[in-house]
Amino acid sequence: MTGVLTAVRVALSHGIRASNIYVFCRKSKDLSVACRNYLVMKLTRRDAVAALAVVGIGGGAVAYTQLDGSGDGTGSGADGSGATDGSNDGAGDPDGSDGTDGTVASSALLATSVALADVVYPAEVEGREAFVRTYVSRRIETDDARRTGMADAVATLDARAREHHDAPFRDLSADDGDALLRELGMQSVTPDPEGSALERVRFYLVNELLYALLTSPKGGALVDIENPPGHPGGLDAYQQGPQA
Amino acid sequence: MSGATHSNDVDQTGATDRTPADRADVCVVGSGPAGALVADRLADAGHDVVVLEAGPRVPPEERLARMERHQRPGYDSAWGMGGDRDAYASSGDVDYPLNNTRVKGVGGTTLHWIGYTPRLHPKDFEMESRYGLARDWPLSYEDVRPYYADAETELGVAGAEDNPFAPPREAEFPMEAFPPSYSDSILGEACEELDIDVHSVPQARNSEAYDGRSECVGYGTCLPVCPSGAKYDASVHVRRAEENGARVIDRVPVQRLEHGADGERVEAAVYATPDGTEHRQEARQFVVACGAIETPRLLLLSRSEQYPDGLANSSGAVGRYLMDHMLYIVSGQVMNPTGQHQVGFSTSVTHQFYDHEEPTPGSFFVGFLNYAGPSPVEVGLEDGRWGDDLPAALGEAYGGHIGTEALVEQLPRADSRVTLDDSQTDDHGNPVPDVHWTVGDHGLATAEKALDVQRDIMAEAGARVGYETPVDRPLSGSHPMGTTRMGTDPAESVVDTRLRTHDLANLSVASSSVFPTGGAMNPTLTIAALSLKAADAIDADL
Numbered sequence: 069m070t071g072v073l074t075a076v077r078v079a080l081s082h083g084i085r086a087s088n089i090y091v092f093c094r095k096s097k098d099l100s101v102a103c104r105n106y107l108v109m110k111l112t113r114r115d116a117v118a119a120l121a122v123v124g125i126g127g128g129a130v131a132y133t134q135l136d137g138s139g140d141g142t143g144s145g146a147d148g149s150g151a152t153d154g155s156n157d158g159a160g161d162p163d164g165s166d167g168t169d170g171t172v173a174s175s176a177l178l179a180t181s182v183a184l185a186d187v188v189y190p191a192e193v194e195g196r197e198a199f200v201r202t203y204v205s206r207r208i209e210t211d212d213a214r215r216t217g218m219a220d221a222v223a224t225l226d227a228r229a230r231e232h233h234d235a236p237f238r239d240l241s242a243d244d245g246d247a248l249l250r251e252l253g254m255q256s257v258t259p260d261p262e263g264s265a266l267e268r269v270r271f272y273l274v275n276e277l278l279y280a281l282l283t284s285p286k287g288g289a290l291v292d293i294e295n296p297p298g299h300p301g302g303l304d305a306y307q308q309g310p311q312a
Numbered sequence: 313m314s315g316a317t318h319s320n321d322v323d324q325t326g327a328t329d330r331t332p333a334d335r336a337d338v339c340v341v342g343s344g345p346a347g348a349l350v351a352d353r354l355a356d357a358g359h360d361v362v363v364l365e366a367g368p369r370v371p372p373e374e375r376l377a378r379m380e381r382h383q384r385p386g387y388d389s390a391w392g393m394g395g396d397r398d399a400y401a402s403s404g405d406v407d408y409p410l411n412n413t414r415v416k417g418v419g420g421t422t423l424h425w426i427g428y429t430p431r432l433h434p435k436d437f438e439m440e441s442r443y444g445l446a447r448d449w450p451l452s453y454e455d456v457r458p459y460y461a462d463a464e465t466e467l468g469v470a471g472a473e474d475n476p477f478a479p480p481r482e483a484e485f486p487m488e489a490f491p492p493s494y495s496d497s498i499l500g501e502a503c504e505e506l507d508i509d510v511h512s513v514p515q516a517r518n519s520e521a522y523d524g525r526s527e528c529v530g531y532g533t534c535l536p537v538c539p540s541g542a543k544y545d546a547s548v549h550v551r552r553a554e555e556n557g558a559r560v561i562d563r564v565p566v567q568r569l570e571h572g573a574d575g576e577r578v579e580a581a582v583y584a585t586p587d588g589t590e591h592r593q594e595a596r597q598f599v600v601a602c603g604a605i606e607t608p609r610l611l612l613l614s615r616s617e618q619y620p621d622g623l624a625n626s627s628g629a630v631g632r633y634l635m636d637h638m639l640y641i642v643s644g645q646v647m648n649p650t651g652q653h654q655v656g657f658s659t660s661v662t663h664q665f666y667d668h669e670e671p672t673p674g675s676f677f678v679g680f681l682n683y684a685g686p687s688p689v690e691v692g693l694e695d696g697r698w699g700d701d702l703p704a705a706l707g708e709a710y711g712g713h714i715g716t717e718a719l720v721e722q723l724p725r726a727d728s729r730v731t732l733d734d735s736q737t738d739d740h741g742n743p744v745p746d747v748h749w750t751v752g753d754h755g756l757a758t759a760e761k762a763l764d765v766q767r768d769i770m771a772e773a774g775a776r777v778g779y780e781t782p783v784d785r786p787l788s789g790s791h792p793m794g795t796t797r798m799g800t801d802p803a804e805s806v807v808d809t810r811l812r813t814h815d816l817a818n819l820s821v822a823s824s825s826v827f828p829t830g831g832a833m834n835p836t837l838t839i840a841a842l843s844l845k846a847a848d849a850i851d852a853d854l
Contacts, residue, residue: 124376255696300529306654
């Protein structure tokens with residue numbers, strides 16, 4: 069980690085606003101690209117669209133149609149124009165309650181995902197709710213198997229939350245949510261889409277949200293890079309040093 | 313290729329038709345780069361071509377999902393290798409991780425290859441006459457040279473003429489080379505101090521739009537999946553062959569080849585459909601293009617009264633002389649971030665140690681990694697920390713990694729071989745291949761020198777080495793070769809310079825299995841060049 073980035077993190081940990089540090093760094097003319105990304109680590113729907121492109125959803129993905137020979141050979145990255153913002157979250161259950169048939173409603177799934185992101189994403193990552201709602205709603209829109217897997221995992225998480233805190237996971241504070249995950253031993257649970265209930269929680273919820281973040285440039289900024297694996301961020305980043 | 317199935321394989325009910333073609337000039341077994349190029353050339357020349365592929369078609373729209381399968385723990389392999397279909401044994405001195413080295417699918421192993429395309433050097437064709445080692449190829453570099461140029465155009469190779477050690481060429485590369493990485497600059501400075509010349513890496517990956525395919529957009533997961541199609545894979549030529557009228561049938565592993573009563577010509581390839589039904593595809597010419605493991609296996613499975621030791625095996629060489637490139641990695645960390653994993657391919661290499669005066673140590677090259685150490689995505693999904701602990705988890709595992717890899721030459725040995733393991737069967741009841749890989753003293757001596765060079769580079773760069781492949785436990789370069797070797801003497805080789813078997817007049821082999829020696833260069837460009845040469849010969853016979 070560069071010295072500048074370390075200093076920035078220390079300043080953040082002391083409660084200095086990111087925007088103030090950013091202005092200071094700009095004035096000092098000593099600001100790496102990674103620091104810039106780090107300081108403005110506010111996730112947006114545009115970031116969600118980029119994350120969705122990584123999993124093959126939306127108009128921002130590199131045009132794989134070129135593989136069938138029909139393209140003109142000019143690619144565009146995941147941040148390319150033409151992508152929708154995914155503002156329609158596809159939730160069909162506005163009251164946020166669980167389904168009466170024992171399944172988890174879309175709105176509950178989305179609310180739980182947002183609550184979980186408050187736990188598993190670093191606090192410095194802002195804009196979590198819009199990012200997660202856009203990402204998850206589009207992710208499950210046409211993928212019934214994933215919707216089922218995620219909903220079942222939410223049901224597991226809620227059942228454990230009620231046991232420990234007498235409330236569904238989405239109603240827990242971030243601290244209580246964090247404590248619950250630790251009580252469940254989630255840090256050492258192996259992610260497995262066909263495994264035990266907890267293994268499916270790790271796979272369908274915890275790792276699902278982390279995959280969305282870590283394959284985005286904002287996730288890359290956590291390790292001082294612009295183009296993490298899975299993100300089609302072009303060919304400039306790999307040539308640049310940490311102080312570029 | 314517009315979807316899961318080519319239109320000429322789908323009947324009115326939407327079911328895939330896997331019955332044999334009524335008439336075929338050529339039956340190609342396997343749709344990797346060798347089979348695809350042969351099929352494309354012969355279909356383009358107006359011949360009726362049928363391609364039989366053991367694996368499935370891979371729709372382009374699945375590639376991002378396959379990349380996710382690769383990156384996320386909890387999934388099996390990106391390409392679904394393993395299980396009864398792909399069962400094998402490994403009985404050699406060194407474990408051979410066969411299913412990590414290959415893909416069964418339309419496009420073959422190029423679906424997951426990394427894409428490097430150096431040419432062999434002239435010395436690689438002359439090991440016996442120059443050094444008294446192994447056998448010379450019955451072809452020289454000059455014989456293959458025009459086909460190399462053809463292959464570079466077909467695959468789309470990005471490269472530069474900045475390599476002072478490269479063999480002579482006749483034209484510029486089709487595309488500009490990829491620029492070096494930041495990490496390369498650290499190791500490059502070390503090499504400069506050590507008087508080691510560093511240069512670009514020729515690779516079949518688009519540095520600009522080429523052949524209707526996108527330029528590389530930096531997904532960083534080249535091996536095993538390129539979602540953009542910027543990396544060449546053989547589905548490119550499969551599609552083109554189909555456009556030229558070839559018929560490609562997927563999920564039909566060939567069980568055996570059957571010859572006529574006189575034993576001089578193959579009559580049919582017997583293949584099995586997914587429901588187990590067997591069909592016979594007859595043709596005038598047959599091309600086996602199944603790689604250096606499945607090619608000898610198919611010939612051995614095709615044993616008959618006339619060929620009790622396996623088809624085209626009157627020499628006894630089928631399955632013998634198995635070689636691979638021994639892969640050695642030396643990696644570690646430097647004090648500052650190196651920006652690994654922002655692309656999935658190397659951009660600098662040195663071929664300075666390739667040509668040699670004395671027989672041993674032999675050839676090797678050293679490349680610089682742009683994907684050393686763990687990827688941050690992999691760490692974040694596996695570590696188990698989250699929230700405000702996540703940056704620390706990532707920072708501890710990712711940062712100053714740096715590394716080199718060396719591909720090292722081994723010599724062919726009769727006892728390094730592929731045989732049938734009758735104690736195990738695949739999903740169709742056929743004996744599985746037993747891969748008995750041994751590397752020999754020449755390879756080990758060459759590896760010692762390669763490791764010395766790698767250590768010197770890392771030390772000069774100020775790196776603290778954290779991993780070094782043990783010299784006697786090499787990794788597989790995933791380049792099996794040599795198991796149906798080419799030669800002029802039918803008593804000790806399987807195919808001639810046209811890649812036609814000595815024993816059967818209408819049976820050719822297009823594969824790295826024909827290499828008499830393997831050098832240390834990645835073999836795919838040579839496979840492609842020889843396949844184009846074989847296509848010319850078959851075209852002349854039809």
